[in-house]
Amino acid sequence: MNASNFVEGVDFSMYLILSISVFFLVGITVVMIYFLFRYSKKNNPVATNIPHNTYLEIVWTVIPTILVLIMFWYGWTGYRPMLTAPDDAMEIDAIGQMWKWTFKYPDGKTVDSLVIPLDKPVKLNLISKDVLHSLFIPAFRVKQDVVPGKDYMMWFTGQKLGTYDILCAEYCGQLHSYMLSTVSVVEQDDFDSWLVSSPDTSNEHVGLTLLKNNACLSCHTRDGSRLVGPSFKDLIGRNETIIKDGEKLDIVVDKQYIINKIKNPKISGVDGYQSGLMTSYEDILSDEDIDNIIEYISTLK
Amino acid sequence: MTDSSMSQPSYLNIKKGLFSWIFTLDHKRIGLLYLYSVGAFFLVGAALGVLMRLELLNPGGDLIEAQTYNQVFTLHGVIMIFLFIIPSIPAVFGNFFLPIMLGTDDVAFPRLNLMSWWLYVIGALFALSTLVFGDGPADTGWTFYAPYSVKTGTNVSMSVLAAFILGFSSILTGLNFIVTIHRLRAPGMGFNQMPLFSWALYATSWIQLLATPIIGITLLMIVAERMLGIGLFDPSIGGDPILYQHLFWIYSHPAVYIMALPAMGIVSEIIPTFAQRTIFGYKAIAYSSMAIAFVGYFVWGHHMFTSGMSGPAAYIFSILTFFVAIPTSIKVFNWLATMYKGSISIEVPLLYAVGFIFNFLIGGLTGLVNGALAADVHLHDTYFVVGHFHYVMFGGTGFAFFGALHYWFPKIWGKMYNKLVANVAFAIIFIGFNTLYFPMLILGIMGMPRRYYDYLPEFHSLNQISTYGSWILVSGLLLMIYNLIRGYFNGTKTTDNPWNGITLEWQTKSPPPLHNFDKAPELVKGGPYNYPNAIDGSH
Numbered sequence: 062m063n064a065s066n067f068v069e070g071v072d073f074s075m076y077l078i079l080s081i082s083v084f085f086l087v088g089i090t091v092v093m094i095y096f097l098f099r100y101s102k103k104n105n106p107v108a109t110n111i112p113h114n115t116y117l118e119i120v121w122t123v124i125p126t127i128l129v130l131i132m133f134w135y136g137w138t139g140y141r142p143m144l145t146a147p148d149d150a151m152e153i154d155a156i157g158q159m160w161k162w163t164f165k166y167p168d169g170k171t172v173d174s175l176v177i178p179l180d181k182p183v184k185l186n187l188i189s190k191d192v193l194h195s196l197f198i199p200a201f202r203v204k205q206d207v208v209p210g211k212d213y214m215m216w217f218t219g220q221k222l223g224t225y226d227i228l229c230a231e232y233c234g235q236l237h238s239y240m241l242s243t244v245s246v247v248e249q250d251d252f253d254s255w256l257v258s259s260p261d262t263s264n265e266h267v268g269l270t271l272l273k274n275n276a277c278l279s280c281h282t283r284d285g286s287r288l289v290g291p292s293f294k295d296l297i298g299r300n301e302t303i304i305k306d307g308e309k310l311d312i313v314v315d316k317q318y319i320i321n322k323i324k325n326p327k328i329s330g331v332d333g334y335q336s337g338l339m340t341s342y343e344d345i346l347s348d349e350d351i352d353n354i355i356e357y358i359s360t361l362k
Numbered sequence: 363m364t365d366s367s368m369s370q371p372s373y374l375n376i377k378k379g380l381f382s383w384i385f386t387l388d389h390k391r392i393g394l395l396y397l398y399s400v401g402a403f404f405l406v407g408a409a410l411g412v413l414m415r416l417e418l419l420n421p422g423g424d425l426i427e428a429q430t431y432n433q434v435f436t437l438h439g440v441i442m443i444f445l446f447i448i449p450s451i452p453a454v455f456g457n458f459f460l461p462i463m464l465g466t467d468d469v470a471f472p473r474l475n476l477m478s479w480w481l482y483v484i485g486a487l488f489a490l491s492t493l494v495f496g497d498g499p500a501d502t503g504w505t506f507y508a509p510y511s512v513k514t515g516t517n518v519s520m521s522v523l524a525a526f527i528l529g530f531s532s533i534l535t536g537l538n539f540i541v542t543i544h545r546l547r548a549p550g551m552g553f554n555q556m557p558l559f560s561w562a563l564y565a566t567s568w569i570q571l572l573a574t575p576i577i578g579i580t581l582l583m584i585v586a587e588r589m590l591g592i593g594l595f596d597p598s599i600g601g602d603p604i605l606y607q608h609l610f611w612i613y614s615h616p617a618v619y620i621m622a623l624p625a626m627g628i629v630s631e632i633i634p635t636f637a638q639r640t641i642f643g644y645k646a647i648a649y650s651s652m653a654i655a656f657v658g659y660f661v662w663g664h665h666m667f668t669s670g671m672s673g674p675a676a677y678i679f680s681i682l683t684f685f686v687a688i689p690t691s692i693k694v695f696n697w698l699a700t701m702y703k704g705s706i707s708i709e710v711p712l713l714y715a716v717g718f719i720f721n722f723l724i725g726g727l728t729g730l731v732n733g734a735l736a737a738d739v740h741l742h743d744t745y746f747v748v749g750h751f752h753y754v755m756f757g758g759t760g761f762a763f764f765g766a767l768h769y770w771f772p773k774i775w776g777k778m779y780n781k782l783v784a785n786v787a788f789a790i791i792f793i794g795f796n797t798l799y800f801p802m803l804i805l806g807i808m809g810m811p812r813r814y815y816d817y818l819p820e821f822h823s824l825n826q827i828s829t830y831g832s833w834i835l836v837s838g839l840l841l842m843i844y845n846l847i848r849g850y851f852n853g854t855k856t857t858d859n860p861w862n863g864i865t866l867e868w869q870t871k872s873p874p875p876l877h878n879f880d881k882a883p884e885l886v887k888g889g890p891y892n893y894p895n896a897i898d899g900s901h
Contacts, residue, residue: 067736067739070736071736071737071739071740073736074734074735074736074737075731075734075736075737075740075741075807078727078730078731078734078737079731081727082727082728082730082731085723085727086720086723086724086727089694089698089719089723090720090723092698093698093701093716093719093720096698096701096702096704096706097701097706097708097716100637100701100702100703100704100705100706101705101706101707101708102638102705102706102707105703105704105705105706106705107705107895107896107897108637108638108639108703108704108705108893108895108896108897109639109703109704109896109897109898109899110639110640110892110893110896110897110898110899110900111639111640111642111699111702111703111899111900112640112641112642112643112644112889112899112900113642113643113644113645113646114642114699117695117699118643118646118692121691121692121695122688122692125687125688125691125692126688129684129685129687129688129730130681130684132684132730132733132734133677133680133681133684133733133734135734135736136680136733136734136735136736136737136738137676137677137680137735137736138736139734139735139736139737140667140676140735140736140739141673143739144673191509191513192509192510192513193507193509193510193603195668195743197743197809197811199740199808199809200809202736202739202740203739203740204668204739204740204742204743205668205670206668206669206670208597208603208604208669208670209509209597209598209603210597210598210602210603211597211604211670213670226809226818228809228811229811230668230742230743230744230811230812231507231743232432232502232503232507232510232743232812232813233510234432234501234510234514235428235429235432235501236428237432237813237814237815238428238811238813238814238815238816238817239816241818330515335429335497335514335515335516336515338513338514338515340598
């Protein structure tokens with residue numbers, strides 16, 4: 062059994078064209094090398110001017126035309142079913158942002174790797190919070206760009222139990238190659254019990270959960286190491302040099318600074334870091350959320 | 363020089379000094395100015411490519427940082443596309459040989475021609491200035507896709523302005539060639555008596571003239587978006603990122619034919635000369651260049667099959683893409699048929715032409731896989747596309763460029779390089795090239811996305827092979843360049859026509875005089891490739 066319902070159509074069109082290609086590549090190369098020796102100056106001292114041959118030219122126009130029409134046809138028939146999801150498909154929101162995938166189930170369950178039931182069509186509503194991404198599952202032979210401002214979707218049916226890679230295929234900046242996740246295909250029963258189980262966040266600070274779910278940790282570490290943005294460790298009370306309106310200012314980071322930067326990251330940049338990449342979380346995080354985040358950050362020492 | 367006292371001095375000797383070169387109006391000297399400039403940028407681009415391959419030798423970031431890597435592949439792309447491959451064959455060999463092959467003394471607008479080169483230099487300076495000014499070179503990829511190109515803090519504005527200026531250089535060269543071909547052909551030379559290289563340049567020039575303005579305005583829109591926040595492409599201020607992709611590819615797909623068609627023209631020159639017989643299917647080759655240029659305008663959507671395209675748009679773009687394959691395959695069969703019953707000398711330029719056909723076949727055939735909708739969903743934005751593109755551009759156009767360099771070297775400088783070393787260099791380049799790029803095709807089928815700084819462990823061994831290939835390729839390139847430079851300084855003097863060619867450039871001296879011909883060239887009766895010593899097979 063194939064990993065998804067699209068493997069057969071995609072692989073057939075791919076390997077059909079590759080086979081025809083190998084045939085022509087080998088054939089033309091062999092004939093070319095044969096001619097180079099058979100009609101070398103030594104073997105054929107006097108050349109013959111053959112300006113054209115109508116019969117041959119018709120043959121090598123018509124045959125490629127037929128072949129490419131066949132290639133087109135299987136490309137189209139393998140692709141067409143991807144355009145329309147079945148009505149009974151289970152809908153999941155797939156959210157891409159720099160540089161993390163998040164999956165949100167209809168009941169609100171939010172996870173960073175996808176789990177789907179076996180043999181059930183799944184429709185992903187693709188949402189980008191910032192720039193272009195592309196959700197690519199090589200084993201399923203599916204890929205769809207995730208475009209901010211567009212309501213795109215992709216769908217597939219997992220047909221084989223297992224865990225498969227999810228990759229970001231559209232370049233999205235510094236950590237593009239680390240924007241990875243997985244999809245696990247599980248039995249329906251296992252899926253049902255997984256869906257109702259709550260993730261083990263009972264011991265986790267609510268601020269940390271918020272940082273995880275909003276991709277904050279893709280850029281800001283908790284251990285002082287450098288990533289895309291400054292680390293959260295020892296953040297409050299730290300001396301930083303910021304760049305505001307083209308001028309450098311030395312500031313001490315306080316609670317209000319963090320609130321301002323979460324709500325409007327573009328007001329200033331931090332010296333030594335690329336600015337302009339972070340999006341505003343004003344409409345995403347409530348004041349209470351931000352308080353929780355700051356409370357958690359202040360424990361990172 | 364051994365010139366008789368009756369004739370003019372060669373274009374190389376008529377004046378000396380730097381200013382006699384950088385302000386020259388002679389199309390041959392402008393061609394060489396381009397050769398040295400695009401050659402220098404090719405080496406820079408290649409060095410950046412080797413750096414990327416080194417980083418990818420092993421998984422994990424071990425050589426440069428992710429951000430640096432992203433800037434490196436962007437700069438590699440910008441340099442190779444805008445500073446090397448688009449100007450390469452037209453601006454170097456087109457400038458040098460188009461007027462000579464048409465039997466005239468210069469292009470139609472020599473001053474405009476010089477201005478093209480200066481615009482090229484200014485554009486190049488803009489591109490390089492991002493290394494020094496602003497917040498570093500762009501990290502967007504050479505495609506400058508919005509909205510990332512609008513958001514990133516790197517110096518995107520300067521990079522796209524560079525491409526904008528380089529666009530004008532390209533437009534002016536195209537304009538110049540179109541007028542030259544229409545107005546300055548030797549008396550008696552109809553369009554169907556032109557060498558096929560001129561036909562290829564003619565088709566290319568129309569694309570340069572008509573398509574380049576679109577990328578120009580699109581790139582200005584990126585600058586406006588970044589500086590004024592107009593809301594053209596960035597959805598957070600009301601724009602549409604897909605609009606950018608359409609505008610970008612409306613130019614950049616035809617631009618692929620700006621890069622490929624002149625290479626096909628070169629191969630159409632080299633093969634008849636070394637087979638010593640007429641080209642098979644002259645009109646088919648000439649008109650298929652025009653057909654490719656024309657159809658090439660209508661296929662840009664195949665870069666966007668996963669960008670959320672409607673079903674009808676997808677299949678129309680797919681089927682039109684497949685139509686490009688037909689004139690392309692006709693050309694390949696014609697080249698093959700030109701070898702049939704030839705009297706073939708296997709010299710270095712012919713080896714590059716044969717290498718071109720092999721690599722270009724792989725490039726073209728893998729293009730068919732990408733043109734098929736279902737297969738493209740899997741392969742789009744993977745290393746398969748990177749491999750495909752390099753097979754067409756480097757294995758195709760790059761090889762044709764090297765072939766042209768070896769073919770016309772004795773005409774340009776009147777000297778000959780060491781042929782044995784040139785053969786060895788070709789073999790190393792051919793092996794290195796295929797070792798470097800073939801694994802990418804397999805990596806793509808396995809699902810490795812492009813523009814990846816780091817990769818999953820299952821992609822390791824093929825990435826290693828690819829990196830080893832880059833070392834082989836580079837040693838071949840260095841040997842080739844060393845051999846050519848040595849030929850330039852110490853090469854043996856050649857005759858005016860070392861390959862026994864019959865297109866008009868072989869009737870004049872090597873190197874040619876300032877005005878190209880001491881006496882008016884004689885057109886070959888029965889078409890430009892009608893070899894007088896071959897048996898007539900036209901029955």
